[in-house]
Amino acid sequence: MIRLESITKVFNPGTVNENTALRNVSLHVREGDFITVIGSNGAGKSTLLNLVSGTFMPTAGKVFVNDIEVTRHPEYKRARYIGRIFQDPLLGTASNMSLEDNMMITYRKGFKGPRISLNNRMRGFFQERLTHLEMGLEDRLKDNVGLLSGGQRQALTLLMMVLSEPELILLDEHTAALDPKNAQMVLDLTMRFVNEYRLTTVMVTHNMPHAIQYGNRLLMMDKGEIILDVDGEEKRSLTVDKLVRKFHEIRHRTFESDEVLLSEVE
Amino acid sequence: MIEGILVEGLVYSLMVLGVFITFRILNFPDLTVDGSFPLGAAIMAVMITQGASLWFGLAISFLGGLVAGMVTALIHNKLKVPNLLAGILTMTMLWSINIRVLGNRANLPLLRQTTILTHVRAMATDVMSSVVAVLIFFLAVTLIAKFLVDLFFRTDLGLTMGAMGNNEQMVIATGANPETLKLIGVGLSNALVALSGAFVAQYQGFADVNLGQGIIIAGLASVMIGEFLIRSNRIWILTARAVLGSILYRGIMYLGRYYGYYVNLTPNDLKLITGLLIIVSLVITQMRTSKPKALLVLPGAGGEEAPPAGAARAAATGKGAL
Numbered sequence: 001m002i003r004l005e006s007i008t009k010v011f012n013p014g015t016v017n018e019n020t021a022l023r024n025v026s027l028h029v030r031e032g033d034f035i036t037v038i039g040s041n042g043a044g045k046s047t048l049l050n051l052v053s054g055t056f057m058p059t060a061g062k063v064f065v066n067d068i069e070v071t072r073h074p075e076y077k078r079a080r081y082i083g084r085i086f087q088d089p090l091l092g093t094a095s096n097m098s099l100e101d102n103m104m105i106t107y108r109k110g111f112k113g114p115r116i117s118l119n120n121r122m123r124g125f126f127q128e129r130l131t132h133l134e135m136g137l138e139d140r141l142k143d144n145v146g147l148l149s150g151g152q153r154q155a156l157t158l159l160m161m162v163l164s165e166p167e168l169i170l171l172d173e174h175t176a177a178l179d180p181k182n183a184q185m186v187l188d189l190t191m192r193f194v195n196e197y198r199l200t201t202v203m204v205t206h207n208m209p210h211a212i213q214y215g216n217r218l219l220m221m222d223k224g225e226i227i228l229d230v231d232g233e234e235k236r237s238l239t240v241d242k243l244v245r246k247f248h249e250i251r252h253r254t255f256e257s258d259e260v261l262l263s264e265v266e
Numbered sequence: 267m268i269e270g271i272l273v274e275g276l277v278y279s280l281m282v283l284g285v286f287i288t289f290r291i292l293n294f295p296d297l298t299v300d301g302s303f304p305l306g307a308a309i310m311a312v313m314i315t316q317g318a319s320l321w322f323g324l325a326i327s328f329l330g331g332l333v334a335g336m337v338t339a340l341i342h343n344k345l346k347v348p349n350l351l352a353g354i355l356t357m358t359m360l361w362s363i364n365i366r367v368l369g370n371r372a373n374l375p376l377l378r379q380t381t382i383l384t385h386v387r388a389m390a391t392d393v394m395s396s397v398v399a400v401l402i403f404f405l406a407v408t409l410i411a412k413f414l415v416d417l418f419f420r421t422d423l424g425l426t427m428g429a430m431g432n433n434e435q436m437v438i439a440t441g442a443n444p445e446t447l448k449l450i451g452v453g454l455s456n457a458l459v460a461l462s463g464a465f466v467a468q469y470q471g472f473a474d475v476n477l478g479q480g481i482i483i484a485g486l487a488s489v490m491i492g493e494f495l496i497r498s499n500r501i502w503i504l505t506a507r508a509v510l511g512s513i514l515y516r517g518i519m520y521l522g523r524y525y526g527y528y529v530n531l532t533p534n535d536l537k538l539i540t541g542l543l544i545i546v547s548l549v550i551t552q553m554r555t556s557k558p559k560a561l562l563v564l565p566g567a568g569g570e571e572a573p574p575a576g577a578a579r580a581a582a583t584g585k586g587a588l
Contacts, residue, residue, distance in 0.1 A: 080441035092439070094432040097425075098499060105425050109441035112422035144499050164440070 001200060002029040002052060002168060007061035009047055009224075021047040023224040025061075029168070034194060034201045036211040038243075039221035045204045048221070049170045052202070054078040080109040083166030083199075085157055085174040092157030095146030099137065099156070100126055102145050106160040129159060133189070151182030155189055162193045169194075171203040187214075212238045222251060269397045271520050275513030276404040277469050278484070280411050280462035282492075282512040283505060284455040285485030290504070291419070292451045293431030294342075297353030299459050299485060301360025302334040303478035306460025308367040311374040311473030320382050324464055331460025334360060335453040343445040357478075364475045373474040381468035400469075407465070411458065412505045418454075419501045427451050428501075459485075480537055487540050488515040490547035518543070 009022040022044045029035060029052075037045050050056045051063065054075035063071045070078060085092060093102050103126045104118045123141060130138040133155050137148075145153060154174060161169065171190065175183035191214065194201050205211050211218055218235050220228035220243070227250050230238065281303060288296035306327040313323030334356060342352035368374050383400055390399030418424045427447050429436050437444050459481075467473040492511025496503055522531060522539055531539075 074443075076438045076441055076443050079439050084439060086435075091433065091435050094429040094436055096432050096499060097428055101425050101428065104422065105429050106436070106440050108422070111442050111446060112426055114418060114421040114423045116417075116421050118420065118422075118425070161439075 001031045001033075001066060003027070003064040003067075004048075004051065005062045005064070007051055007058045007063070009044075009051060009056060010059045013059065021224055022051070022058075025224070025226055027219070027226065027229075029200060029202060031200055032198065033217055034215035035203065035217045035219060036215040037202060037204045037219045037221060038206075038208060038211040042223075043221040044224040045221055046172060047224075049084070049172050049202065049204060052078075052168075053082055053084055053170055081167040083161040083164060083169040085154070085161060085169070085171050087173040087176045089150040089153040089157065089177060092160070093145045093153055096144060098142050099130075099145055100141040102156070103160055103163070106164050109164055129163065130156075133159060149182070151178050151185060154178060154182075154186045158186065158189055158193060162197055162199075165197075166199070168200045168202070171201065173204050173206060176206060208240050208243060212240065212243065220247065222247070227251065267520070267524075269401055271517045272513060273397075273401050273404055273469070274520075275516040276401075276408045276509070277465050278462060278488070278516065279408050279509040279512035280465070281459045281481060282485050282488040282508045283411060283415055284458035284462070285482065286489050286505070286508040287415070287455040287458070288452055289486060289489060291428055291431050292448065292455075294349050294448060294452060295353070296335070296338060296452055296455060297350060297482055298334055298338040298356045298360070298452070298456050299353075299482040300478040300480070301357035301364070302331045302456040302459045303463040303466075303481045304364050304473070304475055305330050305334055305360055305367065305478075306463030307467035307473040307477050308364045308374070308463075308475070309460070310464035310467050311376055312367055312369070314376055314379050314381060314468070315374065320380075320385075324382075324461065327460045327464035328457045331463075332453045332457040334460070335456030336449055338456070339445075339449040339452040343448060361475060368473065368475065372476070373472055375472045376467065377471055381471075382465075383468055404465070408509055411461075412502075412509060415458075415505050416502045423447075423450070480540070483537070483540050483544065484515065487543045487547070488512040490544060490551075491515050491518075494547070494550070515543075 004025060004027045007022055007025045008020070011017070011019045011021055025044075025048065027048075037048065039045050047056065051058055054063075054070070054073055054077070057072065061071075062069055065078070065081070094105070097105075100118060100123055104122065107122075108117075127138040127141065130141075135152055135155065137152065137156065140147075145156065148156065158174075174190070175186050178186060187210070190203075193199065201215070203215065212235075216235060217229070217231035218238065219226050228246060281299070285296075285299060288294045288299075309327045309330045310323045313326060314320070338349075338352045338356040341347050341355055342349045345352075347355070365372060383403075386399050386403045387396040390396055393399075394402075419428060426437060426440060426442055427450070430444060430447050430451070434444050437447065463473075463477065466477065488511040489508055490511070491514050492507035492509075495507050495510055498504065498507075519536055519540075522536055523533055526532070526535065
């Protein structure tokens with residue numbers, strides 16, 4: 001479905017701040033895959049997502065979607081089939097607009113003309129969908145999104161993204177900014193939507209147990225490279241210990257990341 | 267006196283609506299206004315002296331403003347120039363263009379020419395005083411413009427534009443090109459501004475290349491005064507308060523002009539007063555929202571954060587607004 005071919009991304013080339021975020025990375029995301037991506041800070045996880053979404057253009061290499069090259073397509077064009085959720089719950093919604101306005105804006109993709117689509121039928125549809133979140137948001141269609149809590153906003157963003165029927169969703173540590181209870185709620189909701197709508201998913205996480213628990217495929221990144229790509233039975237039998245040991249075998253150094261180690265304790 | 271203030275407030279309210287669209291909805295501080303306002307006036311004045319149809323004149327003024335705004339948006343989009351600078355560039359270029367439009371002179375009087383107001387006054391004879399007729403006419407024009415702006419921001423295109431000033435990333439995520447939205451938004455804003463200029467030229471009886479000097483600050487002050495009146499996230503209230511703000515601003519300026527001499531104020535001090543008005547508005551807004559906000563980056567579409575009732579409910583349920 002999505003294919004990255006020998007992608008290299010260098011930031012600030014030719015300056016003292018030159019930084020190679022991705023080194024010759026190739027990846028094939030198959031339809032129906034649920035890929036979890038793990039790695040320490042600066043491993044290139046977010047850069048990988050940014051290259052798929054089109055936020056950054058690669059320094060070298062090509063990006064294909066359904067065998068069509070999209071390497072130079074801007075982000076807004078790719079957004080028509082890619083849904084994305086960020087760590088910051090504020091990035092998915094417009095806080096000074098009402099729930100119904102927000103839902104209407106993201107409901108259809110692409111450039112929308114001067115046509116009024118927000119009618120009572122649409123409101124009824126949004127209300128019905130919101131009841132599935134079980135947060136009472138269905139009674140708050142006219143409230144500004146800025147009044148919602150971070151967890152509610154992220155859940156709403158998820159719902160809005162799902163309603164726009166993307167082919168691929170990118171989750172960029174989308175629960176990291178929430179408290180544990182809300183994080184679990186959003187994660188459960190994510191799993192429900194992924195299964196319900198059979199979404200192809202790439203999820204970046206700092207949480208090792210989560211990376212192991214969820215999805216059918218796991219990528220481990222380090223210093224701009226994918227050092228481990230496991231799926232099937234091998235993925236199912238993974239444990240945190242095995243993963244840390246594997247890292248040591250491949251890189252001949254200890255897997256170090258405060259956040260990852262902390263998340264093991266959870 | 268009161269009629270004068272009302273009429274002036276209404277004539278300029280189209281310009282204030284334009285400024286509201288760029289500053290508040292698109293979060294695109296657009297200074298083109300200082301050039302597109304006299305552009306509208308100049309086009310209209312030339313059309314009148316050339317004997318063209320008045321409606322045609324208004325349409326061409328509207329289009330002129332549209333193009334001026336689009337030039338600013340294009341400079342910003344394509345050359346990645348900051349929006350403020352893009353606006354200043356277009357505004358400066360428009361000064362020369364406006365003189366060309368006026369036929370290589372700085373002003374064009376419309377005395378003894380047939381303007382829209384001539385028709386309005388003619389229709390009103392025997393029915394009401396011409397002052398009231400002009401007032402009713404501009405009230406109708408303003409209400410129609412306000413209604414159309416409201417309608418536009420209820421469409422899918424308008425809603426998406428509403429998200430622009432607030433969260434550009436969200437607009438990108440819907441698959442719409444932010445550059446296209448800026449092009450349309452800044453264009454429409456300046457079209458309204460030019461239309462306002464076209465009416466002002468007829469109301470004052472002349473077009474002048476310096477008509478637009480400081481108009482952006484007057485527009486911004488009007489928008490901010492309006493924001494003190496009502497808090498809301500409904501578009502029809504937001505546009506209504508822009509109109510009210512425009513009238514109030516003209517009222518304050520009128521007081522300054524006619525009673526200012528008691529405190530030794532001259533008409534030359536009005537710009538200083540306008541500036542101070544904006545500063546006071548900013549200070550009060552900051553004190554009210556308690557969290558400090560950067561100058562001119564006040565919230566986009568909704569104008570401000572939570573309405574008080576909603577905030578109280580959010581606090582009551584223990585879920586603070588973000």
